[in-house]
Amino acid sequence: MVEYRIDRHSGVATYVQIVQQTKQALRLGHLEPGDRLPTAREVVEATAINPNTVLKAYRELEREGLVEARRGLGTFVRRSLGAAPADSPLRGELDAWAERARTSGLDRDDVAALFTAVLETHFAARPAKKSQVDKTQAEKIQGDRS
Amino acid sequence: MTETALEATALGKRFGRKGGWALRDCAFRLPAGRVCAVVGPNGAGKSTLLALAAGLLAPTEGTVTVLGTHPGQARPRVGFVAQDKPLYHQLSIAEMLRVGADLNPGRWDAATAERIVAGGDLDPRKRIRALSGGQRTRVALALALGKRPELLLLDEPMADLDPLARHELMGVLMAQTAEYGTTIVMSSHVVAELEDSCDHLLLVGDGRIRLSGELDELLAAHTRVSVPAETDLAPHTVVESRGTGRQVSALIRPAGPLPGDWRTTAPSLEELVLSHLRSPEAPALTPAARTEELPA
């Protein structure tokens, strides 16, 4: 089960944080196909955010084909993301690299800067886009009652 | 068309025959299932508005419709927590909850009420008068939620709570909405504490409704622009404009596409609220006003 942590001061929209954290969990293999996402009730009870925000994030994930809502049952993972589960060889290599960076005297910020720079040369930048709000009562209710 | 939880038409309240108007010409509509923040400075009329909706005060003029009916009729389906969190001080917590059960036969949800009290590590045998302000808030919320309201009216609910209790109880409220579709209306003069929890806004200033509507839509309807001082901002509605040397920073409601060379940023909720409160002469944006403004 994934647990969301909302950072109010990150400047990232709350629903985007949920989307990102879900994807992160999918990438790391913490969530696998067939797993159930926490219900809106469970999320809001723990985070004190508005239920519609959770539903909006889940709709976004649904639109991307990552999860599906089954009426009366909840929202379930359809497919996993990326090929880098927590125990993949790539992670091991990165782990070893980070260890080398630390022993060679780099601090956390140095490593982060280095990693981000390499990231940007290999992957085109994708700015987070604000998607349109389409909130209806019908959607609001969906998936949060079991 | 969604169900309406709360609707006001030309609503006004004056205390005494010669007293000033605490609230005047209020018109808004709140769909069911929303979490609505009633924001405004102290003395703006927030408490009066909530008391009118709770059927505790009779309006001087106009009407307020609660869950499709007269506030007096809706009372069994409405929960209310007043700002000073009144409770029977001579009773123990357990007795206080039994009062809730006595007064709400057939509706009372003892488990929910007891769970909320237990969340604060409170001994049910403790007298109400021995509780701290935050603990009283907890018991008051337990009473209001125990009656399983369809509409929950909370006047400054979080004021006395420490950050931990605030987060936990806000979570309880959100869970209530998620599970039962309960409409929640809560007032506060601290905007930041409501930003993540609310999806609807009612900005009250000087006894009038200044802004009302879905939070996202209200934010989307406004833009902060930074332009040279001599720029003509017409035909856009200017809420507030402040000069900083040769530049002017203004919060506007765009009436159409903006010129490409204007620097624009999306305002935060706090900016939106503060700009409106600093500019009492700025036109209100409420559902009624919007249809006149944007006949789209």
Added chain:
Amino acid sequence: MSAPTAPAAPTTPPAPEAPTTATASAPHLVKWLTRLHRPALTVWTVLVLVLAAALLWLWGPLTEGSARAWEHYATCTADPCHYNQYAILLYKDVYQYTTLAVLVVPFLVAAWAGGSLIGREMESGTARLAWTQGISPTRWLAAKLAVPTVLVTVGTGALVLLHHAMWSAGDGRIDTAKPWYSFETFYAGGTVPVALALAGLAAGALIGLVQGRSLAALGGGLGVTGLLWFGVHMALPHLWPTTTRVTSLQDGVKGSGIGVRTGVLTASGARVGDQGCGRGDSPECRAAFDRVDAVGYYTEYHPRSHFWPLQLMASGLLLVVTALLVLAAFRVLHRRTTASAPARAEAAV
């Protein structure tokens, strides 16, 4: 207006699966009220029981002791006569204290109604708490008045009946016993305290609602109760037709009871004032009586047989006032809380 991905879910959240129109039933309200006012209920019960016990003690042993002492005194031939003076004094003292206590009851009720029953609830906001729990303001007030009304009627009623029986037991046997028409005996032994207590309850409640402050309502309740008693006392002689007794000039004014008016009767049958003489024997008075051709004295008064009619009329009057006060309380409450706005709203319909 639904997005393509919107599933066909119900558009409105169903209400909690509970009846929405349920209001608290009478037994629930009684439970709520007794829980809320347990200290007052305890004090009231103890007060009534202690007073009742005192009255019973007075009725039985003390009356007996005092009567026997007086009997002994009347038939005593020894000098000095050793009669039981202590029994006589004890009766007198206990009689006075218990009578006073019975007369204070309406004031206690009024003070409590204004201060605690309504005033404190308005002041602390717990009235609003109750109104937003499952009880409407009207039912709240109805319950708050009905339960004390029953308790006050039963308690005060029992006390005045006991007092009346107790006084009757000593009547004619105890020389120092108060006559039926003495102020305290008349009021403590009839229905007036019951009605006055109910009026006090209503007055305290109304002032509590209007004032919204505990202490002010307590004082106001006491004041109004005092005023009502004063008013009833002033009106009392006129609440029932008087009896007239005519006596000769030689016999003077006679008749015991609640006097209303006395004067002289002329030969023509007219009733005139007593010429400032009362039962005057002076030459001036005789001259004055001769001038008006006086033939005797007349006295308009209420004899003992008027005791119950006067009590019931006075109580009825107080109950009418009580009803008006209660009506006013409900009107005030309705206008403040549940009424619709006048003018604009109604004109539109």
